Amino acid sequence: MTAIDVGQAPVMVGTQAPAKRPKLQFGGTRDNPFENIPLAAYEQAVWKQSSPLGSAWLISDPAGLKHLLLDNVANYPKTDMEQRFFRALFGDGLLSSEGEKWRSHRRIMAPSFSPTSVASYTPAMTEASSEMAEAWAKLPEGTEVDVSVEMTNVTLQIICRAMFSSDGGEMASITGSSLTRGADEAFNFNLLDILPIIGPRRIAKKVKLMGEIFAPMDGAIARLMEARRADPGKTDLLGRLVAALDEETGAKLSPAEVRDEVLTIFVAGHETTASAMTFIWYILSQQPEWEARLHAELDQVLGGRAPTEADLPNLPLTRRIIEEGMRLYPPAPGLSARVAKEADTIAGVPIPKGGTVVVSSWVLHRHRLLWDNPDKFDPDRWLPERSAGRQRFAYLPFGGGPRVCIGQVLAMTEATLILATLAQRFRLRLRPGHKVAIQNRVTIRPRDGLPMRLERR
Numbered sequence: 218m219t220a221i222d223v224g225q226a227p228v229m230v231g232t233q234a235p236a237k238r239p240k241l242q243f244g245g246t247r248d249n250p251f252e253n254i255p256l257a258a259y260e261q262a263v264w265k266q267s268s269p270l271g272s273a274w275l276i277s278d279p280a281g282l283k284h285l286l287l288d289n290v291a292n293y294p295k296t297d298m299e300q301r302f303f304r305a306l307f308g309d310g311l312l313s314s315e316g317e318k319w320r321s322h323r324r325i326m327a328p329s330f331s332p333t334s335v336a337s338y339t340p341a342m343t344e345a346s347s348e349m350a351e352a353w354a355k356l357p358e359g360t361e362v363d364v365s366v367e368m369t370n371v372t373l374q375i376i377c378r379a380m381f382s383s384d385g386g387e388m389a390s391i392t393g394s395s396l397t398r399g400a401d402e403a404f405n406f407n408l409l410d411i412l413p414i415i416g417p418r419r420i421a422k423k424v425k426l427m428g429e430i431f432a433p434m435d436g437a438i439a440r441l442m443e444a445r446r447a448d449p450g451k452t453d454l455l456g457r458l459v460a461a462l463d464e465e466t467g468a469k470l471s472p473a474e475v476r477d478e479v480l481t482i483f484v485a486g487h488e489t490t491a492s493a494m495t496f497i498w499y500i501l502s503q504q505p506e507w508e509a510r511l512h513a514e515l516d517q518v519l520g521g522r523a524p525t526e527a528d529l530p531n532l533p534l535t536r537r538i539i540e541e542g543m544r545l546y547p548p549a550p551g552l553s554a555r556v557a558k559e560a561d562t563i564a565g566v567p568i569p570k571g572g573t574v575v576v577s578s579w580v581l582h583r584h585r586l587l588w589d590n591p592d593k594f595d596p597d598r599w600l601p602e603r604s605a606g607r608q609r610f611a612y613l614p615f616g617g618g619p620r621v622c623i624g625q626v627l628a629m630t631e632a633t634l635i636l637a638t639l640a641q642r643f644r645l646r647l648r649p650g651h652k653v654a655i656q657n658r659v660t661i662r663p664r665d666g667l668p669m670r671l672e673r674r
Contacts, residue, residue: 263566273573277584279608281564286618293555301420308477329457335627339526341378346638364667368494372487382453492548492660502647515641524637537596539632543614548660550579578613587611645669
């Protein structure tokens, strides 16, 4: 079985324990923080880490997470460091705004991500996936593709078509180059960004850099917003955001606010789905039994035709494979660090005023107290009879509490349709001898890409 090389310590799609080295490495090692997480963090409900920068409490108890993220969420605001970082990346969108501004934006945007709205975006999802399948079909048997790049391309096409409808092709070209440069130059974040003296200067540079990177995208978005105001009947995602009203106050998003939310949706939306799909293809290449079961379901339900939104209830195994893939390789492996405004107790552990608490979905999803054989890929753990009694906050691929990802229905629908469209026509095989190493920026990706050979079914 092929290992995922996380620094010096491999993590298998199997049963190998996580790394045991309880060392703090300044800035991380080879971009990967996971090798620094000791085994104790996977065995304790609350694990305390002390370092020269202070102490932090990693919370992996579901009841404690409910207390942190829902019941007493007002006591745990995001850190100033994180706020600066996300504002540098996304402006003042949902990921960075707080208080009443965040609540108003959430109310305004929620209807655009309702199940009914998501259903209206599914033709774009199937169309873009089918076009990729057709492009793959024209390649010679055994052609090698970088699946990480391919999944980025298809999710970018989908979000552009859902967001901008007939203008999606133009925007895919503009945003693709901006997002690629942003990932390479601006999304890199480490401990240097939180140091008192140099941290603010580094964040200021990121703000300037992001402005330069996204200037072409900003101009195009501004032009399309004006077009949506002139044609309010256009019901793509941008049109919905431009026209939406806060149901409590009647407020609308300003042009600058629409821009920030569009950027947030692009980066947090298409990038996370691309990450999830990349690792799902890797896992399936290492799990032939599950791949065969997936193919059997797709053959039975679809019979070779493209999937539609109506097929989703009939593809339960496809969905379980995606859920299990995101358990083992959550696209955003760490949630927010929070600082206690007042002293508190979480899972019986005292948290002092000013104490930093951290949530890591990577640790939570592989925790020994919460999962049987936690490092094993087992989609059937998501069967209703095996999921009964599982605590809600044991699985957080989309976060939890009031700030749970607004696009989770869209993301699951998109991932299911991409997998169903492509897997019924192709198998993907990892290049022999290639070691897949995790790189963590805002999301996780294979550091050196994911070279895989196409095989027609």
